[in-house]
Amino acid sequence: xKQRTLKQPITVIGVGxxxxxxxxxxxxxxxxxxGIHFLRTDIENAPLIAADAFxxxxxxxxxxLVVDGIKIGTVEHLLSAVAGLGIDNLLIxxxxxxxxxxxxxxxxxxxxxxxxxxxEQEVAKQFMKITKPVSVADGDKWAxxxxxxxxxxxxxxxxxHPGIPKDTQRYDFEFxxxxxxxxxxxxxxxxxxxxxxxxxSNNLAxxxxxxxxxxxxxxxxxxxxxxxxxxxxxxxxxxxxxxDLYLAKYSLIGKFCAYKxxxxxxxxxxxxxxxxxxxxxxxxxxxxxxxxxxxxx
Numbered sequence: 596x597k598q599r600t601l602k603q604p605i606t607v608i609g610v611g612x613x614x615x616x617x618x619x620x621x622x623x624x625x626x627x628x629x630g631i632h633f634l635r636t637d638i639e640n641a642p643l644i645a646a647d648a649f650x651x652x653x654x655x656x657x658x659x660l661v662v663d664g665i666k667i668g669t670v671e672h673l674l675s676a677v678a679g680l681g682i683d684n685l686l687i688x689x690x691x692x693x694x695x696x697x698x699x700x701x702x703x704x705x706x707x708x709x710x711x712x713x714x715e716q717e718v719a720k721q722f723m724k725i726t727k728p729v730s731v732a733d734g735d736k737w738a739x740x741x742x743x744x745x746x747x748x749x750x751x752x753x754x755x756h757p758g759i760p761k762d763t764q765r766y767d768f769e770f771x772x773x774x775x776x777x778x779x780x781x782x783x784x785x786x787x788x789x790x791x792x793x794x795x796s797n798n799l800a801x802x803x804x805x806x807x808x809x810x811x812x813x814x815x816x817x818x819x820x821x822x823x824x825x826x827x828x829x830x831x832x833x834x835x836x837x838x839d840l841y842l843a844k845y846s847l848i849g850k851f852c853a854y855k856x857x858x859x860x861x862x863x864x865x866x867x868x869x870x871x872x873x874x875x876x877x878x879x880x881x882x883x884x885x886x887x888x889x890x891x892x
Contacts (some may be wrong), residue, residue, distance in 0.1 A: 596720045596881045596890075598683040600624040602712035607703075609695025612657070612669055615801030618691040620673075622711065625684040627718040630844055631677060633660065633667040633687045641665055643686075646674060648842035648865040654858035656799070657693075658839055668693035671858065672784075675838030676704035679775035680713060681846065681890035683720060699783035699807040701834055705776055709892075719879040725849030729874045731863045736855040738864045740874075743850035745887050746770035748836060751854045752829045758815040763826035768833055771889040779837070781823050782830035785809035788817070836861055843868070845877065848886055 604623040611618045625632070631646035644650065644662045653659040659668040673694050677685065679701065687694075697703040730739035751765040768779060786800075786808055794800035809827065810817045824830055832853075839861035840847060853860075868874050883889070 596883075597715040598627050598718050598720045599681055599890075600626075600684040600714050600716055601682070601708065602714045605707050605711040607695065607697075607707055609697050609703075610802040610807070611691055611693040612696035612802045612807070613693060613799050614691060616691060618689060618693065618695045620690075620695055621688040622707065623686040623688065624714065625686045627684060627716045629684045629686075631674070631683075631685050631687065631841075633670070633689060635665055635667065635690075635692070636688050637690050638665060645844075646670065646842055647844060648839075648862055648869075651842065651858075651862045654862060656794075656858075658842065658858045658862065659693075666692045669696065670694055671835050671838030672697070672699075672701050673704050673838070674841045675834050676701040676708060676780060678837050678841040678846065679705065679780055680708055680772055681720070682708065682713065683846075684716070696784075696802060696807045699809070700831070701780040701838075705780050720881065721845055722848045722878050722881060723843055723845035723868075724876050724878045725847065725868070725874065726876055727871075727874050729864065729868050729871060731860055731867050733860055733863075736857075736860055738851070738853040738856040738860045740847070740849050740851055740864060740868060743848070744885055746847050747850045748833050749850070749852045750829055750833050750836065750856070752832055753855055754828070756811065758811045759828055760825075764829055766826055766829045766833060768830075770837075771887075772892055773889070775837070776892070779830055779834050782827045782834050783807070783809050783823065784831055784835075785811065785828055788812045832856075840865065846888070848878070848888070 606621040633644040635641040657669040728741040
């Protein structure tokens with residue numbers, strides 16, 4: 596399997612979730628083995644910021660990368676789409692401190708990337724193969740990576756809320772690009788009205804609305820159109836996890852299991868894997884007959 600980038604650059608303008616300001620985002624092809632990098636175009640001589648778990652210094656409401664005090668925030672939805680399509684090398688230019696929220700899912704980013712076209716490159720794709728279980732926990736929340744012949748996610752949430760029935764709070768996802776687009780990529784972020792009011796009073800979530808999030812009050816869902824999936828909440832947590840895990844800088848061969856995990860715990864898990872060199876190996880000898888990760892659409 597070959598590394599992938601885009602055939603041509605593509606640009607979109609969207610609203611920043613926290614700032615509420617318009618943000619211009621341009622995604623460009625990049626050379627083999629360069630990985631995913633971000634560049635702030637509103638700052639002169641800004642450094643390239645790698646999509647790297649060790650650059651995450653803030654996980655409040657999202658995953659945020661910081662280099663020399665310069666921040667790129669809310670990277671997980673775009674990175675989830677990039678991972679979902681198996682893209683390895685990109686330069687992502689952004690005119691503000693955060694990636695546009697779009698519709699609160701990865702669907703519009705998937706559409707943009709496919710519109711630009713995916714280009715195979717003449718170098719083998721690298722994978723991080725998990726070779727032993729690694730887990731992290733915070734109270735009753737936990738996340739684990741373990742060996743598996745493929746890439747699988749088993750995720751459970753736990754909300755005591757009438758708008759989130761108990762039988763919709765677990766989802767198991769066997770990764771493929773086609774499955775990602777159909778089952779995960781369209782799942783929107785969500786929040787509770789009481790929390791959103793608090794955030795806005797503190798100049799956060801100023802761009803949040805019913806157009807880019809599922810919003811719940813004490814009784815149920817406020818969005819007139821309802822849910823895209825009956826279990827959209829847990830599917831979105833899987834979308835987030837795929838983006839967060841791509842900060843490992845490689846596509847994963849392994850199983851990710853989690854209970855009530857979020858950006859902080861996902862990041863801690865990647866760091867824990869790197870802290871144990873016996874827990875993983877970087878491989879290029881990908882055999883689809885043994886490891887059925889499928890990036891065909």
